[in-house]
Every structure is written in C-alpha cells, then in structure tokens.
Amino acid sequence: MAKLRTRKHAVVLNRSVGGDVGINTFLILMGAFMFLPMLYTLMQSLKPLDELWAFPPRFYVTSPTLKNFGDLFRLMGTSWVPFSRYIFNTILIAVGGTFGNLMLGSMAAYALAKIKFPGRGWMFQMVVLSLMFNATVAGIANFIIMSALGWVDTYLAIIIPAWGSTLGLYLMKQFMESSVSDAVLESARLDGASEFYTFWKIAMPMVKPAWLTLIVYSFQGLWNSGASIYVYSEELKTFNYAIGQILAGGIVRAGAGAASTVVMMAVPIAVFVISQSNIIETMASSGMKD
Amino acid sequence: MSENTAAKEVKRPTARKDMTMAQWTLKEMKRNKVAYVMIAPFFLIFTTFTVVPVILSLALSFTTFNMLEMPDFIFMDNYIRLFLDDDIFITAVQNTLIFAAITGPVSYILSFVIAWFINELAPKMRAFVTLIFYSPSISGAVYMIWGVIFSGDTYGYVNGMLINLGFITEPIQFFQNATYVMPLCIVVALWTSLGTAFLSFIAGLQIVDRSLYEAGAVDGVKNRWQELWYITLPSMKEQLMFGAVMSITGSFGFGGIVTALAGFPSVDYCAWTIQHHLEDYGGQRFEVGYASAIATVLFAMMFGCNIVIKKLLAKVGQ
Incomplete structure (x- = not known):
C-alpha cells in the first residue's frame, strides 16, 4: 500500500500533497467567484449614498447603514x-x-x-x-x-x-x-x-x-x-x-x-x-x- | 408456490397458464384499484398542464391560430417560414446551441469536480462550502448584481477599476456591446448553475462504499485520480445520469438571465435565444401557431439532447 495519511474524520488513502494543494487552490478560486458577488450584493445594500456613487468604486463598505432598507420599506x-x-x-x-x-x-x-x-x-x-x-x-x-x-x-x-x-x-x-x-x-x-x-x-x-x-x-x-x-x-x-x-x-x-x-x-x-x-x-x- | 404469492408477482404473467395476458392485467388492475385512486389526482394535473400542452403545441404548430379566429391547417408552412425566412430565428438557434453547449457540460463537470473535491472535508466544513457554491442558484434575482459589477458607467465596479488603473479612459458598455454580451451572460448563467445536479453528486459521493476504496488501495490504486476513474465514477452512475438530465434541461433555460442583464431584445440580437423568440411571438404578437412551432423546435432540442446524452452515458463502462 502506498502512502496512508489520516485526517481527523477519516482515513484517507493515496493522497499526494501536490494534489491537495492544487485542489484547495481551485476550490478557493471557485469559492471566491461564487461568493464575492453575493458578498458584494450585501455590501451594496449597506452602503450610504456617497459610497454607492464613489469613484473609484470600493468593494467594502466603510460606514455601513441600514438606510437602504428603510428606503425600501418607504418605497x-x-x-x-x-x-x-x-x-x-x-x-x-x-x-x-x-x-x-x-x-x-x-x-x-x-x-x-x-x-x-x-x-x-x-x-x-x-x-x-x-x-x-x-x-x-x-x-x-x-x-x-x-x-x-x-x-x-x-x-x-x-x-x-x-x-x-x-x-x-x-x-x-x-x-x-x-x-x-x-x-x-x-x-x-x-x-x-x-x-x-x-x-x-x-x-x-x-x-x-x-x-x-x-x-x-x-x-x-x-x-x-x-x-x-x-x-x-x-x-x-x-x-x-x-x-x-x-x-x-x-x-x-x-x-x-x-x-x-x-x-x-x-x-x-x-x-x-x-x-x-x-x-x-x-x-x-x-x-x-x- | 401458492396461488396467492404467484399473483403478487407482477412481472410473471407466464406463471399463470389459466388466463390470457389481458385477463391477467385486468385482474391485477382490479386488485390494485386503490393505486389508481392514489395517483389519479397528481396525474390529472400533470397531464393537463404538462402533457396536453406539449401535444397541443405540436398540433397548433401546423396551423395559423391567433387566439381570435379559427385556426387554418397549413401543414409545414410555419416550420418552412422559421427555417427559411426568419433570420432572427436562425440567430436564436445558434445562440441557444452555443449557450447550451457551453453551460451544460461546464456546469455538469464543475458540479461533479467541486462535489468530489469537497467530499473529503470535515462534515461541518463541507456543509458550509456546499452552501457557498449552491446559494447563487436558489437566490432568485441576485444575479442582477452582475449588472452592477459590469455596469456601463464609471460607477460599475469593473469599469471603475479599469479606468482607475489606466487601462481604459472611457467606460465600456458591457451589456450594450455585442462582443461582451454572450460571454458575460454565459459566465452569469454558470454562476447560477450549481443546482440540483451538484447536490445529487455530493450525496452520491457520500454513499460510495468505503470498503471499495480500501480494497482498491490494496489492489494497487495509486492515487486519487485512479480511485476516481476505477471506483468512484462506476459507483455513481445513477447520480451521474440524473445530474446530466438536470444540467442539460437547465442549460436551455437561461433566457431570463439574458433578458434581465442585456435587455429584450439584446443589442443586435447578439444573445437572442429560442426562448426569447418564443416569448416575442407567443407573449407579445399572439401568433400562436407560429410560436407553437418555435416551442416544438425548442422541445425537440431539449428532449433530443437529453435522450442522446442519456444513451451515451448508459454505454460508458459497459
């Protein structure tokens, strides 16, 4: 039997370190592609007006506000x-x-x-x-x-x-x-x-x-x-x-x-x-x- | 075998020499009449709103029906007009095929690869990662955020960045420019496409018999790729089949995303699909006969694609 490594929850057979690194890199990149737009939606919803129309646009909100939600309910x-x-x-x-x-x-x-x-x-x-x-x-x-x-x-x-x-x-x-x-x-x-x-x-x-x-x-x-x-x-x-x-x-x-x-x-x-x-x-x- | 147990075996009518197949079927139907009562409500609704519409579409596609006058039978004229006189329809067919040929396989492979990669994570971590990858597909209109990210003014995230870094001086009209619309819509469609097939693969990977992996390691499986090819994939054939159906059907249904991001119609019809053509003639012009022909073509494409892929997948590993 080739290399046998254990992880906390399971015995894992025949795993190369190179493969693990490659897989995790891929998962992190794909995860970012999937998650960042969701996060950006949340950030946008918390931005005050001047941050929504800032140039250059920023990803993160600096002074979060719930005003947009208030506006939504008013609309x-x-x-x-x-x-x-x-x-x-x-x-x-x-x-x-x-x-x-x-x-x-x-x-x-x-x-x-x-x-x-x-x-x-x-x-x-x-x-x-x-x-x-x-x-x-x-x-x-x-x-x-x-x-x-x-x-x-x-x-x-x-x-x-x-x-x-x-x-x-x-x-x-x-x-x-x-x-x-x-x-x-x-x-x-x-x-x-x-x-x-x-x-x-x-x-x-x-x-x-x-x-x-x-x-x-x-x-x-x-x-x-x-x-x-x-x-x-x-x-x-x-x-x-x-x-x-x-x-x-x-x-x-x-x-x-x-x-x-x-x-x-x-x-x-x-x-x-x-x-x-x-x-x-x-x-x-x-x-x-x- | 007693008379009683023999009658319970449905697939063995030959065991009964004393009655014909028809008599036997009738007897079985009477004996199980409660089953028909149980399926009747569902099948009544399923037939009325799924089966009948498909047949009705096919029938109306040979007519000039417009909801007001009695339909005239014109045989193949609608189809001849579609394929020979309607340039926009040909564009729609091309775009639909490009869309399906890219999003179907890519989303299928991504669903499997990601499910496979996260399979060895600890259960809590796996549940969290599943949520990250799956949530865009269930969050309704959240894909509208891509319209903000690629917005055509300097406040759009991508334009703002590109201008700020000095790559461009004028914002790019991403969703008004035929070069960008299709690729962007495909990316957004893929972003929302890790759905039912993905969950089915995650579950399927969990129930592959662990002892097979240990036996495989003893028998000389050297790495995870061999393990995937010789043990995992063959054990998951049924999930792979179900996932394929889900991915293929999904790959023809992204018209809504295109409309939301690129407008109706998209600039120069560059991302116009059969679904849009159907909406145009059926929902807006009320040329029901002609729209039915469009619907029938779309139906044949989805259905044919599924059947062919299903046949091909069934052959793998035989």
Missing part, C-alpha cells in the same frame, strides 16, 4: 397596491402550491414505489421524461388551457399547476424505494391496514427527509416566481415581481434595489441552511436507472 409604502398584498400573494402561492404538491406528489410516489400495479412503469417513465424539458415550451399552450378553464388572472393559474410538478415526486419515489422496506408494509397489509393507512401512517413517517426536500424545492420555485403570463392584475402579483419593479427603477433606487435583493435571497438561503442535511440524504437516492 413599498408608495406602491399602488399595498405592499403587504404582494407579500400575502407570495405566501399564499408558495404555501398553497407546496402543500398540494406534497400531498398529491407523495401519494402518487407511494403508489409508484410500493404498489405493483399494471402501468406503473410507463407512468414513472413519463415523470422522468418530463424532467427533460422545462416549462417554457408549454407556456403558450398552457395559456390556452387556462383560458378554457377560466383561470386566467386568478391564483389558481399559479397554484394548481404547481401541484403537478414532477421533480419532488421523482425524488420522493426514489427515496421511498430505497428506504421504506416492503416487509414492513406487507405485514401491515396482512394485518388488514388499507393502502391509505400504510401510506400515511407507515411510509410517510419514514421519509421525512424527502418531505422536506419536496417542500424546499416547491417553496423555492414558487417564492422566486415573478411575473406570470397567466396573471395581469396588479393585486395578484408576487413579492418577487414587486422587487423586480423596484430594481427596474434604476439609478435612484440602486441602494434600495440591493436591499430588496438581500431580502429576497435571505429566505431561500435560510431555508436551505436549515434543511441541508435532509436534502443531501434525499439526494443520495436521486439516481436515475436507465
């Missing part, structure tokens, strides 16, 4: 629709869409993973195929469908399609297959438990990481949803859309714009920090068999 107060309405819309859409996606998605995932019924193969295949294109291609046809249903310019046009989103179902089904044992379900069935009972009381408590992953994915998608082609009334628009309007306000609002971006990004990042270990656990079974 919110002047919007045509009360700003609380945008926040209400975003929360309604994110919560309503996520809840339905979790319920319908995990029920379907359970059936696909744990009940052997004719048709499950091609049904799951359709879910996999749906991961291979994004929603933009369906946008116009969906508009026609929304009009036919009379859902244009209602919350339904955003919330209901989110219930049928496939990535969460895919991850949930893969996770159930690898972590819910058939023997446990089988013995419950022999005891006379219905499929709904085994799904809700036995399988679901065993896949909590997958719940959380589905919730996070669905929530992030809906939280970040901005202008939708199906909704044109101002009072149905989202927080993200309103933020976009402030950003589009341009130069005068540069500080408030940065502040609004910080507000927007804080939520998904906080959600990810809390749920990271569960998401990684779910992703362990995300693999796609051919």
Whole structure:
C-alpha cells in the first residue's frame, strides 16, 4: 500500500500533497467567484449614498447603514397596491402550491414505489421524461388551457399547476424505494391496514427527509416566481415581481434595489441552511436507472 | 408456490397458464384499484398542464391560430417560414446551441469536480462550502448584481477599476456591446448553475462504499485520480445520469438571465435565444401557431439532447 495519511474524520488513502494543494487552490478560486458577488450584493445594500456613487468604486463598505432598507420599506409604502398584498400573494402561492404538491406528489410516489400495479412503469417513465424539458415550451399552450378553464388572472393559474410538478415526486419515489422496506408494509397489509393507512401512517413517517426536500424545492420555485403570463392584475402579483419593479427603477433606487435583493435571497438561503442535511440524504437516492 | 404469492408477482404473467395476458392485467388492475385512486389526482394535473400542452403545441404548430379566429391547417408552412425566412430565428438557434453547449457540460463537470473535491472535508466544513457554491442558484434575482459589477458607467465596479488603473479612459458598455454580451451572460448563467445536479453528486459521493476504496488501495490504486476513474465514477452512475438530465434541461433555460442583464431584445440580437423568440411571438404578437412551432423546435432540442446524452452515458463502462 502506498502512502496512508489520516485526517481527523477519516482515513484517507493515496493522497499526494501536490494534489491537495492544487485542489484547495481551485476550490478557493471557485469559492471566491461564487461568493464575492453575493458578498458584494450585501455590501451594496449597506452602503450610504456617497459610497454607492464613489469613484473609484470600493468593494467594502466603510460606514455601513441600514438606510437602504428603510428606503425600501418607504418605497413599498408608495406602491399602488399595498405592499403587504404582494407579500400575502407570495405566501399564499408558495404555501398553497407546496402543500398540494406534497400531498398529491407523495401519494402518487407511494403508489409508484410500493404498489405493483399494471402501468406503473410507463407512468414513472413519463415523470422522468418530463424532467427533460422545462416549462417554457408549454407556456403558450398552457395559456390556452387556462383560458378554457377560466383561470386566467386568478391564483389558481399559479397554484394548481404547481401541484403537478414532477421533480419532488421523482425524488420522493426514489427515496421511498430505497428506504421504506416492503416487509414492513406487507405485514401491515396482512394485518388488514388499507393502502391509505400504510401510506400515511407507515411510509410517510419514514421519509421525512424527502418531505422536506419536496417542500424546499416547491417553496423555492414558487417564492422566486415573478411575473406570470397567466396573471395581469396588479393585486395578484408576487413579492418577487414587486422587487423586480423596484430594481427596474434604476439609478435612484440602486441602494434600495440591493436591499430588496438581500431580502429576497435571505429566505431561500435560510431555508436551505436549515434543511441541508435532509436534502443531501434525499439526494443520495436521486439516481436515475436507465 | 401458492396461488396467492404467484399473483403478487407482477412481472410473471407466464406463471399463470389459466388466463390470457389481458385477463391477467385486468385482474391485477382490479386488485390494485386503490393505486389508481392514489395517483389519479397528481396525474390529472400533470397531464393537463404538462402533457396536453406539449401535444397541443405540436398540433397548433401546423396551423395559423391567433387566439381570435379559427385556426387554418397549413401543414409545414410555419416550420418552412422559421427555417427559411426568419433570420432572427436562425440567430436564436445558434445562440441557444452555443449557450447550451457551453453551460451544460461546464456546469455538469464543475458540479461533479467541486462535489468530489469537497467530499473529503470535515462534515461541518463541507456543509458550509456546499452552501457557498449552491446559494447563487436558489437566490432568485441576485444575479442582477452582475449588472452592477459590469455596469456601463464609471460607477460599475469593473469599469471603475479599469479606468482607475489606466487601462481604459472611457467606460465600456458591457451589456450594450455585442462582443461582451454572450460571454458575460454565459459566465452569469454558470454562476447560477450549481443546482440540483451538484447536490445529487455530493450525496452520491457520500454513499460510495468505503470498503471499495480500501480494497482498491490494496489492489494497487495509486492515487486519487485512479480511485476516481476505477471506483468512484462506476459507483455513481445513477447520480451521474440524473445530474446530466438536470444540467442539460437547465442549460436551455437561461433566457431570463439574458433578458434581465442585456435587455429584450439584446443589442443586435447578439444573445437572442429560442426562448426569447418564443416569448416575442407567443407573449407579445399572439401568433400562436407560429410560436407553437418555435416551442416544438425548442422541445425537440431539449428532449433530443437529453435522450442522446442519456444513451451515451448508459454505454460508458459497459
């Protein structure tokens, strides 16, 4: 056996020092590329006006202020629709869409993973195929469908399609297959438990990481949803859309714009920090068999 | 084997000599009818808002539909107009392919390489580094900061620096100059692209059987690169497949970033993609038939690309 070195947490085999140095250099450079723009956003949001328009521009803020956040809230107060309405819309859409996606998605995932019924193969295949294109291609046809249903310019046009989103179902089904044992379900069935009972009381408590992953994915998608082609009334628009309007306000609002971006990004990042270990656990079974 | 257990085995209809395949299927369907109840709500919505629109787009792409009048069937005319008469569409196809051919593979490889490099960090450190690399992809409009960094006046960070250091005297209009728009948008797209595939790789690397590495070291694996090639990659095939699908699909969906940074349309259509063309004809001109043809072409490109890459990846290591 060649060189064997140990690190605090693991035995590491066959590692050259040169490789370690190269890898760490690469990670630091890439990390800087990823992190500095995020940090710059935060810095911009804390800069007073004279620092925002300083020449030459400086990266760091010297006398940080929360004035931009104050301005942001004042701008919110002047919007045509009360700003609380945008926040209400975003929360309604994110919560309503996520809840339905979790319920319908995990029920379907359970059936696909744990009940052997004719048709499950091609049904799951359709879910996999749906991961291979994004929603933009369906946008116009969906508009026609929304009009036919009379859902244009209602919350339904955003919330209901989110219930049928496939990535969460895919991850949930893969996770159930690898972590819910058939023997446990089988013995419950022999005891006379219905499929709904085994799904809700036995399988679901065993896949909590997958719940959380589905919730996070669905929530992030809906939280970040901005202008939708199906909704044109101002009072149905989202927080993200309103933020976009402030950003589009341009130069005068540069500080408030940065502040609004910080507000927007804080939520998904906080959600990810809390749920990271569960998401990684779910992703362990995300693999796609051919 | 008792009658009861035989019926549970779905893939063994030949075990039953007393009924035809159709009868057997029908019996199985009746026995499992609760399963259909469970998947029905999801599949109803999935079909209505994902499957039907794709088929509807394909059907409308052969017509002159404009939302007001009854559609006329014109067969391939929309496609002929797209490829022979619409110069901007050809530009869009080129830009889309350039965009996808760069961002797809680069983001895929970066996702894997970074996940692999951070795999040996201590768990807390790994979680922190994961957060740094992953957060741009979930932070919504935060990529707008690139518009500030490369802003076309002297207050933009890059222009300010370049002027201050004496490289240039006039600020460069980065997002108004066809030379810079595409490369910059690609960089920003890559910045936001360490997403689901990245997380899947991190998780996949964690569950590779440790004993394989020890066995490999005994069998003469000399360094980490051999370990990667002979042990890690073969053990992660399924994650690599899933990651490829996520990266490819993502690589066709960066139109929003281009619009936000370079405007709609970008100067001289230099970063105009199929997604923009679709938005233009579908969302603004209401030429639904023509837009459906654009959507169908985009669909075929994404889908075809995924299928081809999936087939290729399946062959690796066989």
